[in-house]
Amino acid sequence: MAVPYAAAVALTAREGGWAAAGLLSGLLASAMVVGASGLLYLRWRIAGDPRQGWLLLVLTAWAVDATTRSGLRALQPEAYDDRAAWLLTFDVVVAVGAVALLLVAQRVLLTRDPLPAGLALGVLISVARVTLALVAPPVGLPGEADVIAGVTLLVLAGLVALALLRVPGVAEWARAGVAASLVLLSLGQVLAYHYPLGDARAAITIVTNLAGGLLLTGVTVALVLQTVRAQRREMRWLQGRLLEAEARQRRERESMHELAGTVAGIVSATRLLRGDANISASRREQLDQLVDAEITRLQETMAARHDERADAGAAVDLDEAIYPLVVALQARGNPVEWRPSGLSAQVRADDVSRAVNVLIDNVARHAPGSEAVIDVRRADESVEIHVADRGPGVPAEAREGIFDGADRGPAPYPVHGLQVAQRLVHEQGGYLRLADTPASQGAEFVIGLPAAGAGRRDRRGARRTALAGSRPPGGTTKR
Structure with missing residues (x-):
């Protein structure tokens, strides 16, 4: 992913300058966020863990809004600058809403499919952003407010990252990776807030967008692979248990067959001993020995069954x-x-x-x-x-x-x-x-x-x- 990213950015920088390359990096990073949300949804479909629902919902909405924001910044840079105050306020509201959703995720399980809800929320945010950028009265930011706006957005991104670290259902390392990628991509967003970008600002934007997008994609790929491996282990475990059950059932059938034969021998010998009064002494002695042997065999069979079950429960x-x-x-x-x-x-x-x-x-x-x-x-x-x-x-x-x-x-x-x-x-x-x-x-x-x-x-x-x-x-x- 880094190779085509670098190639596209380098080509754009050579043809249109570093400012255009910085804007393109935002679009490419947004595409990475979309891909990461798709991978996380795949994991949700495989595992079916409701604790992952809120994280997936927030990530999907973020992917849709990031794509809209990057596209709008590239297509209408002047309109974006003229209404910077409106858009900064809107970004603050979106960040606060994301923190609220992630706090709710710590207490409430999302049992429904999070993808439609995330897409709907992302589209709603995108429509509001486009409306503000194209229709709202122009209200720009004073020159001295640039630093304040950037610090405000980074602080809010940090709060969202902290809330992400407390979302259950995902491994701690994965939450840390998603939170770090959010901070990196937010830094790229802050640096690209005013156009045209200087060469230094554009270069930092390109690096942070690449790092954030690659980190987020790598984390979601690792989560999917981890889930697939866990599913395979579960299937192997279930297959092993099934084979054990089948083997146990075969042993039980063999044991029951042996018990039935032993009991049949005892019954036959007993009937002969009791039903035939003219039986010879030698024949009676043989039948007595047969009954004793069959009873001994029955006791040994029952003892073996008991020992087998006791051993199965011993460890x-x-x-x-x-x-x-x-x-x-x-x-x-x-x-x-x-x-x-x-x-x-x-x-x-x-x-x-x-x-x-x-x-x-x-x-x-x-x-x-x-x-x-x-x-x-x-x-x-x-x-x-x-x-x-x-x-x-x-x-x-x-x-x-x-x-x-x-x-x-x-x-x-x-x-x-x-x-x-x-x-x-x-x-x-x-x-x-x-x-x-x-x-x-x-x-x-x-x-x-x-x-x-x-x-x-x-x-x-x-x-x-x-x-x-x-x-x-x-x-x-x-x-």
Whole structure:
């Protein structure tokens, strides 16, 4: 992209001077912004993350307005200069509106397609800009106001960039890249505000437009590639799970066939022993041995099935247990932050998934729109799963009985399934607790599980200890 950009600008500078080359650089940078918004929309279509909607809407509107502004500046430079005061005021209003939209993006999810809304907003801004440039009464800027106007626009661009850094749903490095490109392109806009451009101002404008356009395009290309790779990993993971399920189903069918044959042999031998009174002693002894052998075979088969299931739950990859829950939560439009940890726990995978699902479901209920943060970390001989949100938090009066609200009548902080989740975790020698965080910082629950590699005896002892600790003085477990 830099090569044709430089070639076009150099040719224009040779034929029409540096001022014309500076204006052309603005048009080319606007084209880059349009391409970047298209790439970001492609990513939105692939990922379907509603948290990216506002950023895409603002970027699309910016692309349309930047194209209009650059074209108008190139086609009607005198009209643009004659009404500089009007257009400066309009740019201030647009910047303030962009900051407001980005602040709204931190609290409200945009579930609809952002492209039509962004195009409509961009066209509305462009129509207003063209109207001011061509129809409004001429009101220029005094010579001493140039610096003030430029500083004002750069300050507003900085505010928009700061608001961009706080928009959720996009990686921090990507937000920083988009914010930096906005500042660079705004600098080029400020330098080109008055025509004709001097050679030095035109050269700086060309460089800033190129740097800003390339940075924005590079960030959006990287985001698209990252999303495509994530989709491929997800497909491979799903294919692996499907193959595992098919293999497990085949083993179950083989095992059931073996069990059916064993039971049929026992039934046949038993019927002969009970139904034929004239059977010889040697034949009876053979049938007794057959029954004993078949019963032993049945016991071994059942023991093998039990050991297989126990081994499958002995070392569970927590990433595989949590990942489907994250995908399901995102599919429902709830933002979630989670990174694979590579840690394993000595638990039953289904029970862990159920317990974590209870916690993230409560995040969606009590902190709608808030980002659920799932963090898995090692803690001594345990592995802890932290599930936090940025919602209103748990009131102080509800913290003490949050796991047994059903026993105390209507709870001040109604929860769903926490008792079940606590029971599932306790049965595996773990714990579930509410972290001691201020209510203003949201709620945080912690699931502690035995780390993979602990002996079965240690695990049973931890389980008995956890269950004993959860019983009231009367000796019966709360239900």
